[in-house]
Amino acid sequence: MSLTLQSAARLLDEHHLLREIIAGDLWTLDASQVDDADKPFADITYDTRTVNTGSLLCCKGRFKAEYLDGIDTHGLAAYVAETDFSSATKAPGLIVNDVRKAMSLLSAEFFGRPQDNLTVIGITGTKGKTTTAYFTQAVLNAYSDGKCALFSSVDNCLDGHTYVESDLTTPESLDAFRMMRTAVDNGMRYLVMEVSSQAYKVDRVYGLTFDVAGFLNISPDHISPIEHPTFEDYLYCKRQIIANTKQLVYGADMAHVDLVQQDTAVHHVTATSFALHNEGKDSGTAANTIAWPSDDAHSAYHIAIDGIDLGEYHLSIDGDFNYLNAAAAVSIAHAAGVPTDATNALHAMESVRIAGRMEQFRDPQSNTIAIVDYAHNYASVTALLDFVYERYGAHNPRITLITGSAGNKAYDRRKEIVKAAEKRIHNFIFTAEDTDTEPFIDICMEMQSYITVPNMTSTVISDRPTAIMNAVYDARAHADRFNVLLIIGKGNERWIKDHNKHVPFEGDDHIVERMFNLSNGN
Incomplete structure (x- = not known):
C-alpha cells in the first residue's frame, strides 16, 4: 500500500495525532486541498541528509x-513535525501532537505493514x-x-543467517519497519526482537502488536535523568x-509478578509462565515450563512444558541463569506454534554461542580462568x-572484577x-x-x-587494555591461588564510546587471548 499525504493525514487523524496541515498560507484538515495530495511518497526518513525527491521527513x-x-x-515532498516549519520550506507540513508516534504509524504504513506477514515476538526484561x-x-x-x-542489542539478522552489528537494543521505529520489510522480502516468517524500556519510553514500537511477548524479569536499572527517573x-x-x-x-519468580498477572487480566492476554527449579523437578515455583538440573554439577538440565519432559539440554553457554533463559525460549517458541514433539527444533538452541557472553579462557601460564x-x-x-561460586567455589577462588559503567x-x-x-x-x-x-576517570x-x-x-586504571593486562599479571603473581578474572560490560565489542564517538578497541576477548597466548580462542 502506497503512502500519500492524504492517506498519511487520514491515518494520523484516526489516531488523534493530527493537529492540522500547513502548506504555505493554507491551514487545513482536508489534505485534498493540498497539491499532489494523492502522489505516493518515494521514501520516508528522519535524516535530512537522506532527503531526495518525493521524501517524507519526520522531524523528531x-x-x-x-x-x-x-x-x-x-525535493522534499512533505514533513511531519510538532512545529510549523513553513518559514523554512515550501513543502506541506503534517503538524502532529507526537512526532515519534506519528513516525511509527507512518513507517509501518509506508513499508506495507510488514508485521502482518510475520509472527512477531518481543522479549523484554532487565537481564x-x-x-x-x-x-x-x-x-x-x-x-x-x-x-x-x-533484532538484538548485539546483531540484526534479516535473512535467518547473516548477522550485522546493531546500534540499538530496539531500533528506531522507521528503521525497524524498514528491516521488517526486508525480512519479509527475504522470505522470513518469524521475527524475534529485544524490546527495551526505552522502546516504550520514546515510542519506538508504538502501534506494534506482538504475537508473543516474553517478560523475563525486572530489577532496578536505567535510572537516570535521560532514561527513567524512577524504578516505577x-x-x-x-x-x-x-x-x-x-x-x-x-518469569514465575520475577519481582512484581502479581502486578504482571493483573496486567494480563486487565488486557485479556493469554499468559504462561516459566521457572528454574534448582534442586529438582518439584522444588520451585509452579510454572507451565520448568527447567531442573539433571546432575549435581548442573552441567545439563531437563526442560518440561505442562508436564511433558522435552529431554535433557546441554547448552554451549554456561550458567544456571542461561538454562532459565532456555526455559523462557522454549516457552516462547511453543507459544509461537512450535509443538512439544518438534524435538530437533527445540534442541537447536544447544549449539548457540554468543560472542562476549560467558566466554571462558584458561591461562596456560597460571591457574587462572578469565x-x-x-x-x-x-x-x-x-x-x-553465583555461577562462579557454584562452578569454582570448591577451589576457593581469588576473584578480580574488571568493570566500569556507562x-x-x-x-x-x-x-x-x-x-x-x-x-x-x-x-x-x-x-x-x-x-x-563524562571522563572515564571520574566514573571509575x-x-x-x-x-x-x-x-x-x-585500583583505577582508566585505559581498558592496560586494566585487563594488569589483572592478568596480578593473577600470575598469585599463582598459588586459583584466580578468576571477570571482565564485564563490553563483551566482544570492538569500540569504546568516548564523547559520542566510537573509538576503535581491540576487544576484551582478544586482549585475553593475546595475554594468554591463545591463537584459536579458548
Whole structure:
C-alpha cells in the first residue's frame, strides 16, 4: 500500500495525532486541498541528509528550522513535525501532537505493514533478553528451515543467517519497519526482537502488536535523568509490552509478578509462565515450563512444558541463569506454534554461542580462568558471581572484577555493581566503559568510592587494555591461588564510546587471548 499525504493525514487523524496541515498560507484538515495530495511518497526518513525527491521527513527529537536550509532543492515532498516549519520550506507540513508516534504509524504504513506477514515476538526484561532472543531464534529457525529474523542489542539478522552489528537494543521505529520489510522480502516468517524500556519510553514500537511477548524479569536499572527517573517509571514502561501483545510468557519468580498477572487480566492476554527449579523437578515455583538440573554439577538440565519432559539440554553457554533463559525460549517458541514433539527444533538452541557472553579462557601460564561477559548491573553481576561460586567455589577462588559503567546514564549501576560484588570478590579494577561526555576517570573514582568493605583491594586504571593486562599479571603473581578474572560490560565489542564517538578497541576477548597466548580462542 502506497503512502500519500492524504492517506498519511487520514491515518494520523484516526489516531488523534493530527493537529492540522500547513502548506504555505493554507491551514487545513482536508489534505485534498493540498497539491499532489494523492502522489505516493518515494521514501520516508528522519535524516535530512537522506532527503531526495518525493521524501517524507519526520522531524523528531530536538529538530531545528535551520536543519531544513536548502531542503527544497533536494525535493522534499512533505514533513511531519510538532512545529510549523513553513518559514523554512515550501513543502506541506503534517503538524502532529507526537512526532515519534506519528513516525511509527507512518513507517509501518509506508513499508506495507510488514508485521502482518510475520509472527512477531518481543522479549523484554532487565537481564537475559539477548540470550533468550538468540535461543528463540535458533528454535524457530530450525522449525521453519531458516526463516526467522532477529533484532538484538548485539546483531540484526534479516535473512535467518547473516548477522550485522546493531546500534540499538530496539531500533528506531522507521528503521525497524524498514528491516521488517526486508525480512519479509527475504522470505522470513518469524521475527524475534529485544524490546527495551526505552522502546516504550520514546515510542519506538508504538502501534506494534506482538504475537508473543516474553517478560523475563525486572530489577532496578536505567535510572537516570535521560532514561527513567524512577524504578516505577522503568517498570511501567516495561509493562507496556503486556498491553501490546496477544500472548505473554513471563518469569514465575520475577519481582512484581502479581502486578504482571493483573496486567494480563486487565488486557485479556493469554499468559504462561516459566521457572528454574534448582534442586529438582518439584522444588520451585509452579510454572507451565520448568527447567531442573539433571546432575549435581548442573552441567545439563531437563526442560518440561505442562508436564511433558522435552529431554535433557546441554547448552554451549554456561550458567544456571542461561538454562532459565532456555526455559523462557522454549516457552516462547511453543507459544509461537512450535509443538512439544518438534524435538530437533527445540534442541537447536544447544549449539548457540554468543560472542562476549560467558566466554571462558584458561591461562596456560597460571591457574587462572578469565570470563568475558556483558554483565553490567546488579542482577547480572550477581548471577555471574553465583555461577562462579557454584562452578569454582570448591577451589576457593581469588576473584578480580574488571568493570566500569556507562557515562551520562544509568547512574544507579555504578553503586549497584559494587554492591553486588564487594563481599564476594578479592579485588576491583575500575576501568573505561562507554561514555558520552563524562571522563572515564571520574566514573571509575565514583565507583571506587562506593566500596564499603574494609581493606578491599581496588585500583583505577582508566585505559581498558592496560586494566585487563594488569589483572592478568596480578593473577600470575598469585599463582598459588586459583584466580578468576571477570571482565564485564563490553563483551566482544570492538569500540569504546568516548564523547559520542566510537573509538576503535581491540576487544576484551582478544586482549585475553593475546595475554594468554591463545591463537584459536579458548
